[in-house]
Amino acid sequence: MEIAGLILGTIGAVDLVRAARGPSPSSRRASLIGIIAILLSSAAVGVALQGFTVSGVVLALIAPAFALLWAATMHDDDARAGFVPVLLVGVAVAVSAVIIPTRSDTIELAAGSVPLPLVVLCVGSGLFLVQSSNLIVRTALRREAVDLPDDPPRGRWLWPFASRPADPPADVAPPRPTLRGGRMIGPLERLLIAGLVIAQGYHLIAALVAAKGIVRFPEISRDRDRGTMAEYFLVGSMVSWALSLAVALLIWFGFETYAV
DSSP states (O other): OHHHHHHHHHHHHHHHHHHTOOSSHHHHHHHHHHHHHHHHHHHHHHHHHHOSSHHHHHHHTHHHHHHHHHHHHOBTTBOTTTTHHHHHHHHHHHHHHHTSOOOOOEEEETTEEEEHHHHHHHHHHHHIIIIIHHHHHHHHHHHTTOOOTTOOOOOOEETTTEEOOOOOOTTSOOOOOOOOTHHHHHHHHHHHHHHHHHTTOHHHHHHHHHHHHHHHHHHHHTTTTTOHHHHHHHHHHHHHHHHHHHHHHHHHHHHHHTTO
16 A cells, blocks of 8 residues: 555656756756655655565565656656556556555554555655646647647657757747646645545535536637637546546545555
8 A cells, every 4th residue: 555655656746846847957957856866765765664675675666666657758748658657657556555565554643543554645646646647637638639728849858857848949939928727726626626535525526516617618618619628628627537536546445444
């Protein structure tokens, strides 16, 4: 269970650092240092949880290895690998949650004693639902050939950490700043839906989905000629909700495993 949480958490933390990377060389160096620190910390936590044995070290390296694979193939401005990394990570998380033995250690929280692997799983899942899930949603939109409103021009890969948008031609005026609230609303929506599924607040989920449709309706109705905005809304929302449901089911499985 804790390995599954480490896989999701390491990927989520690396993607947050990649998303915060600026265009300057100093920012790229800081991003690289941050990613290396996250990978080393993930391996150290894995060894601490699994024990300093050959099998423990091998299991502890699973999360950093999948985080490197994810960072090498999942980019904000490119989707050449498609859903292959998502499927690989999904299989790894499912297998590690079901097959790999878990620890029985507990930690004391305000709510009482909580199994440590369950805490690792919840934190890792929450990190994954932020920026990493944004990448999955954007990959789905590109696979369906839906135009994204804030796509940067594609550039070379800075393997395995991020891709740098190509510099615009000198005779082209820079684009006007646009609101990118979806990148903040999406993670909040996923975290909220996952929490409501776990808490069985299904009526609140229905109200949230209805409110989102009402807010988006004027924008969709203005796009009757092309119809791409409706497709953008439906594909993005369905993928986002599916990710929330998958994470909620994984955490629910953890609660059932430890009979919490």
